[in-house]
Amino acid sequence: MFWAQLHSRVAIDALKVSMQTSVVSLACIVVFGTPVAYLLGTKRFPGRSAIVTLFELPLVLPPAVAGIALFAAFGRFGILGAQLRTVGIELPFTWVAVIMAQSFVALPFFVRQASAGFASIDAHLMGVSRTLGAGSARTFFRVAIPLARQSLSAGAALSWARALGEFGATALFAGSLQGTTQTLPLAIYDQFSAADLDAALAMSALMVAFSAGILAAVKVITRSSSW
């Protein structure tokens, strides 16, 4: 039975790397993406649509191009990479590179959903909160976040699924080092290339189950009645 293949060293390492990196990526996406989504969803300012386009670019960009872009920026001889190297930081082919690749590709899934959620909040509620003595920070945490929570969770789930499935950008920028940067999709490709079809199949089945579970969760979140 091919399920036994999941006990192989390669599979266990890949599962571990995938879980760790995707959870950290998700945290980065939520922490960075929520304020951005809030600004894009509730404020009108010049240059807003340019910023929206910039944030949505990874949605349509081939992941391999995203990987090349990250490499050109943070690679050994990249624009920022060369500078980082002088202070002893090398990003490519590390655990951090995996997170950067995943976050870059999965961020728009969260920002789109979350900013739509913030945009749908009745502006009167935010105004009332201010006149009741709450500053913008308290209004954000007590009114905006709870009212957008469905969109925030749905966006987080979708972007987590996207981060878990990330392949192209990770392969180019982080490589496929077992136990460090080799995530499940990379391990599947690796095993398939090495003609170990059973192992590839077993890990693929696992990913199908994960993805289906996340999608089902999103459905439940978005359907759950409001107040």
Add this chain to the structure above:
Amino acid sequence: MDAPTDKKLSVKVRHRLGRIELSADFEVNGGITALIGPSGAGKTSVLQTIAGLLKPDWGYIATESRVLLDTERSINLQPEERRVGMLFQDGALFPHMSVARNVAYGLHPRPRSHRERDARVADLLKRFRIEGLASAKPSRISGGERQRVALARAVATSPEILLLDEPLSALDSVTKGHVSAELSQWLEELGLPSILVSHDFADVVGLADHVAIIEDGHLVQTGSKNDVLRRPASAFAAAFAGINFFPGTAEARGHHTEVRSPDGVVMVSTDTLTGSVGAVIHPWDVSLSLHKPESSAMNLLHGPVLQLSEVGSIVRVTVGSTPPIVAEITAESVERLSLALNRMVYASWKAAATRLVAQDGMV
């Protein structure tokens, strides 16, 4: 209980609003001022400017004791520092919080213990007769109850000014009468300078002491309610003044309400409101006939035609009955009835067309 204040509020605003230039100067000396105008006239922007939710190009807003905004001196208090209570048409209650937590929302920043805060919330719930709803979610309560919760929530923060944005327009006409009567009672009791905004004169005429008419960003008329009704200064004000408005005393009588005007004339309404009221009858709800009508209309006045003025295909007919009433009928009807000045006519309208609004202090 909050000490009633009798402070005045000065408002001067200039602001570019899309195609129109908002320009308004006015003062509120206690009491209730209705800011009335067509949609897009800039009424809501004035309220938002006072609340601090909109920063105008130029402006000066001050109470007797504090300057809230002075663009020339770069003073611009944040909304949370202005002590301005705001009410919206649907109450704008936080849907994710219970009624009690909505009321408690503004009590957070002041240094007080949990027990003190709970006691204050309990007081407010009781005062506004919503203690039974404390744990209810806003989506489960009625429109009138939502307004009471919104008012309790605003009052909790001891505001110096109350701003009401279309407080009645989300309600059906039956509920409207009740909520309007209640609101007028609360506002009087609170004694705060209040500004309420509406596009419907009939909605707020019963609540307000003073009226300001705003059109295309400009204040075209300010004054006491009676002055504006008697001497409308613009087409918009005239259209509103063109409604029939009779003060009187209402009393329940069977399925209907009877309103006795000071002249002793009795009008019948299907609205359920008692005490001091204003009866509003739209001219287009009034029919004219030469003979006593046998229709189901329960209200009837008799008098000579005093004035005929054509407005497009509609003719406004002023009948010199007691009290005088204005009807709007088609030009064909005028011809069919061969209406002419001094011709005696019957004016009739249905009980459902007599809308009652709460009144206080005006006779």
